[in-house]
Amino acid sequence: GAGVSQSPRYKVAKRGQDVALRCDPISGHVSLFWYQQALGQGPEFLTYFQNEAQLDKSGLPSDRFFAERPEGSVSTLKIQRTQQEDSAVYLCASSPPPRLAVHEQYFGPGTRLTVT
Amino acid sequence: AQSVTQPDIHITVSEGASLELRCNYSYGATPYLFWYVQSPGQGLQLLLKYFSGDTLVQGIKGFEAEFKRSQSSFNLRKPSVHWSDAAEYFCAVAPGSGNTPLVFGKGTRLSVIA
Numbered sequence: 001g002a003g004v005s006q007s008p009r010y011k012v013a014k015r016g017q018d019v020a021l022r023c024d025p026i027s028g029h030v031s032l033f034w035y036q037q038a039l040g041q042g043p044e045f046l047t048y049f050q051n052e053a054q055l056d057k058s059g060l061p062s063d064r065f066f067a068e069r070p071e072g073s074v075s076t077l078k079i080q081r082t083q084q085e086d087s088a089v090y091l092c093a094s095s096p097p098p099r100l101a102v103h104e105q106y107f108g109p110g111t112r113l114t115v116t
Numbered sequence: 117a118q119s120v121t122q123p124d125i126h127i128t129v130s131e132g133a134s135l136e137l138r139c140n141y142s143y144g145a146t147p148y149l150f151w152y153v154q155s156p157g158q159g160l161q162l163l164l165k166y167f168s169g170d171t172l173v174q175g176i177k178g179f180e181a182e183f184k185r186s187q188s189s190f191n192l193r194k195p196s197v198h199w200s201d202a203a204e205y206f207c208a209v210a211p212g213s214g215n216t217p218l219v220f221g222k223g224t225r226l227s228v229i230a
């Protein structure tokens with residue numbers, strides 16, 4: 001079946017613009033995670049959902065970052081008034097229910113955001 | 117808080133040579149441990165994972181890793197490297213059970229020379 005997909009794959013934004021990044025998880029996966037990967041670094045956790053509930057948003061770097069998953073499937077990460085330090089690859093991952101495969105996170109290809 | 121250290125930023129090996137990538141973690145209990153590989157422009161692919169039981173785990177693409185509690189380590193090994201193994205490798209830890217966020221190391225970039 002299809003894996004996790006993300007769109008757009010590349011996004012260039014002028015500083016101050018708002019952007020929206022989309023994640024389509026694997027069908028049936030209840031958990032969805034967003035990570036930020038700066039150049040030369042490992043992914044860092046931003047937020048995660050179980051179905052439509054946002055269970056943890058402690059990794060969001062500022063109130064300019066907002067994520068939603070209204071129907072428990074597709075998720076959108078929105079960044080308002082983008083700054084240069086927001087330039088990174090944003091990775092989405094999804095997981096099946098824990099009873100099936102604990103901690104099996106399947107990653108999408110990421111969206112590379114460049115803020116100029 | 118959990119943390120993961122990958123001491124080597126960049127490693128270069130010859131094709132056919134053996135490989136060991138180091139990973140140390142900090143966590144109070146036995147964590148869930150993972151190795152992921154990331155090729156340029158690609159997402160992360162799970163190579164292997166350790167939850168419990170046998171401390172030597174086998175993964176895909178001929179990789180294996182050994183969990184050593186006394187050293188808080190989970191090193192990745194491969195007996196014979198192929199040019200296609202050139203990529204970035206990330207060690208990660210997850211606390212407890214259930215689906216919780218992963219904590220990643222900064223990664224080790226592997227270059228393979230002929």
